[in-house]
Amino acid sequence: MFEFKIKNKPYYTTNSGKAFHCNSMELMKQIPDDSLNLILTSPPFALTSKKEYGNKQEEEYLEWFLGFSKEFKRILKPEGSFVVDLGGAYLPGHPVRSVYQYELLVKLVKEQGFFLAQEFFHYNPARLPAPAQWVNVERCRVKDSVNLVWWLSKSERPKANSRRVLQPYSKAMKSLIKNGYKAKMRPSGHNITHKFQKDNEGSIPPNLLILGNNESNSKYMKRCKEEGIKPHPARFPWRFADFFIKFLTDEGDVVYDPFGGSNTTGWVAERLERKWLCTELEEEYLRTSEFRFEETPNLFTSVNGNSK
Numbered sequence: 001m002f003e004f005k006i007k008n009k010p011y012y013t014t015n016s017g018k019a020f021h022c023n024s025m026e027l028m029k030q031i032p033d034d035s036l037n038l039i040l041t042s043p044p045f046a047l048t049s050k051k052e053y054g055n056k057q058e059e060e061y062l063e064w065f066l067g068f069s070k071e072f073k074r075i076l077k078p079e080g081s082f083v084v085d086l087g088g089a090y091l092p093g094h095p096v097r098s099v100y101q102y103e104l105l106v107k108l109v110k111e112q113g114f115f116l117a118q119e120f121f122h123y124n125p126a127r128l129p130a131p132a133q134w135v136n137v138e139r140c141r142v143k144d145s146v147n148l149v150w151w152l153s154k155s156e157r158p159k160a161n162s163r164r165v166l167q168p169y170s171k172a173m174k175s176l177i178k179n180g181y182k183a184k185m186r187p188s189g190h191n192i193t194h195k196f197q198k199d200n201e202g203s204i205p206p207n208l209l210i211l212g213n214n215e216s217n218s219k220y221m222k223r224c225k226e227e228g229i230k231p232h233p234a235r236f237p238w239r240f241a242d243f244f245i246k247f248l249t250d251e252g253d254v255v256y257d258p259f260g261g262s263n264t265t266g267w268v269a270e271r272l273e274r275k276w277l278c279t280e281l282e283e284e285y286l287r288t289s290e291f292r293f294e295e296t297p298n299l300f301t302s303v304n305g306n307s308k
Helices: 024-028 058-075 100-110 132-137 171-179 219-227 238-248 264-271 283-293
Strands: 012-014 017-020 036-041 076-086 115-123 146-153 208-210 254-257 275-279
Touching (some): 012 283, 036 058, 036 238, 058 076, 219 283
Parallel strands (some): 036 254
Antiparallel strands (some): 115 146
16 A cells, blocks of 8 residues: 555554554654655644643643654655644733744744745634633634644645646636636736636635534534544544645645544545545544544454454
């Protein structure tokens, strides 16, 4: 399946990937240099209050994360990418923001040698108002609904193809293609030529990703409910993984999520015919992530060796 061997026994294996119940540092030590095409993850955020999924306090976070990212850079191929989705935080007891995401970005670029290919903004319109004290009680802040997403690369020219993530044209653009457009200079100085009338089969997406996380009817959520197990509390939308895997990899490439959680990344990679790896420390999260793969009979083998 992979060009390298890992000694750890996988918790489960699918046609295209392997999930491991271990610390990602343990697994990465077994991966040779220049082996992976994409590392895509949403790690525990640096928060001012503890969460059940094991977040670090802000003062510890940078040092903790940089230990992992050093290995990320080593195992990525020269044209590979590292995409990280980071939520924000307020300083304890005050309605002012932490800048840990920006401090982390500077260290990743200036100290570890990553390149910032592009920043994205992950907007979740369904996110609840928080923190309640500043948003709901004192009403001195508005709802925080955006995560920062850093697309980092190992070289100045990472693999990427926006043609694979085109969006449907708007009604206005469809009309323009159909009826034509009078070429002219805009007040901004941009020269709009007849090339804008060309049908490119879709529009280039912006770096604002509008993705809700309401999956109450998904297979994963239904199976968690059937088994009486609480689902992972910080899942990211499958469309998030879908966008970046299509954008930054080809079929057969290797995608890795070092903080796998409910393994959304692996599930999407499987369906896009990419190879994948996942590591997760919490066994219950890993066990419930198997539910995602039950839709296709005999897709994977569990830790007990039973085909599902």
